[in-house]
Amino acid sequence: MSTSIKTLLTASLLVGLGIGELLRTNDASKPPQPVAIMPQHDRSFLTAQNRASTSYLNEVAEKPYSFRKTKLEPNNSPLPVSLRKVSKYSEIIYTIVKAKDWENATDNIFLLEDAAQGLNTEINGEKLLLPTLNTKIASLKATITDKNHLAAMHHANQITLIAGAIATHFQQKVPIEVTQLNYYAHELEIWAPTGNKAWLHKTANHMRRTWYTVRPAILVRGGIAQTHKFDGLINRLEIASSATEYSHLAPPLLQETDKLENMFLTTKYANPSAPVL
Structure with missing residues (x-):
C-alpha cells in the first residue's frame, strides 16, 4: 500500500476517533484548577543520560517497579518494535513515577526518547501523530525534572494513549476504545x-x-460475563459523588480493561470498528 493511501487511512481513523480532541479535553496543560501545577521550563538530563543503558529490555527488567511491564508482545506481532517499546516504556514510567522513584524515571525517559526516535524510520509514512508524541515526551521529561508527580503520571498516560492510536493502523484486533478506557x-x-x-x-x-x-463489539465476541462486570463498574461510576469513590473504582476498572484487551487479542473475530483496507 502506498504511503499516501496509508496516510489517508490513518487520518480518517484519527478524525473518527477524535484522539486529538481527547488529548486536548483531558490535557494537563489546561488542568483542573487549582490542583495541577505544570512545569514552565526544561532542564539538562546529561548526567542521567550517561546512566541510561541502550540495552532497553535488559536494563528495565532489573528495575524494581517495572518488572511486570517489560514483556513485549510475541515476535510475530504486527506492531513495529519501536512502537511496542514506546508503549511499554510509557507504562513503565507511569508505574515508576507513581512510586516517586525519580532517578529511575530519569533513566527510563531516555529509553523512551530513543524508542520514539526509532519510529521516524520504522513506521515510514504513518507519522501523523509523531509531532504530538514528541511534544508529550518533552512535557513528561520536564515534569520528571520538576518532580511534578501528578502531571508526570498524566503525560505518561497520554503517551500510552497516543501509542495505542498509532497501533490501530498496524493491528485490527483491539479497538482504540479499549485503550481509551484504560x-x-x-x-x-x-x-x-x-x-x-x-x-x-x-x-x-x-x-x-x-x-x-465498544460494548456491542464485546457482546459479539461472546463476552457476556465481561460486559456485565464492566456494566456494574460503569453504573457505580455514574453515581460516584466523592473522590474516595472514584479512587476505589480505578483499580477494578484497570483490571477489567486489561481483561477486555486480552479478550480481543485472543478472539478469532475481526474488529468491526477497524478501517476496511
Whole structure:
C-alpha cells in the first residue's frame, strides 16, 4: 500500500476517533484548577543520560517497579518494535513515577526518547501523530525534572494513549476504545487524590460514553460475563459523588480493561470498528 493511501487511512481513523480532541479535553496543560501545577521550563538530563543503558529490555527488567511491564508482545506481532517499546516504556514510567522513584524515571525517559526516535524510520509514512508524541515526551521529561508527580503520571498516560492510536493502523484486533478506557481509568487514579470532583465527573462521563461505544463489539465476541462486570463498574461510576469513590473504582476498572484487551487479542473475530483496507 502506498504511503499516501496509508496516510489517508490513518487520518480518517484519527478524525473518527477524535484522539486529538481527547488529548486536548483531558490535557494537563489546561488542568483542573487549582490542583495541577505544570512545569514552565526544561532542564539538562546529561548526567542521567550517561546512566541510561541502550540495552532497553535488559536494563528495565532489573528495575524494581517495572518488572511486570517489560514483556513485549510475541515476535510475530504486527506492531513495529519501536512502537511496542514506546508503549511499554510509557507504562513503565507511569508505574515508576507513581512510586516517586525519580532517578529511575530519569533513566527510563531516555529509553523512551530513543524508542520514539526509532519510529521516524520504522513506521515510514504513518507519522501523523509523531509531532504530538514528541511534544508529550518533552512535557513528561520536564515534569520528571520538576518532580511534578501528578502531571508526570498524566503525560505518561497520554503517551500510552497516543501509542495505542498509532497501533490501530498496524493491528485490527483491539479497538482504540479499549485503550481509551484504560486511559480514563488511569486518569481517575491520577486525579482522585486532588479531590476535584468536577474534573473526575467529566472523566467518568468520557469513560461511560466510550464504554457504550465498544460494548456491542464485546457482546459479539461472546463476552457476556465481561460486559456485565464492566456494566456494574460503569453504573457505580455514574453515581460516584466523592473522590474516595472514584479512587476505589480505578483499580477494578484497570483490571477489567486489561481483561477486555486480552479478550480481543485472543478472539478469532475481526474488529468491526477497524478501517476496511
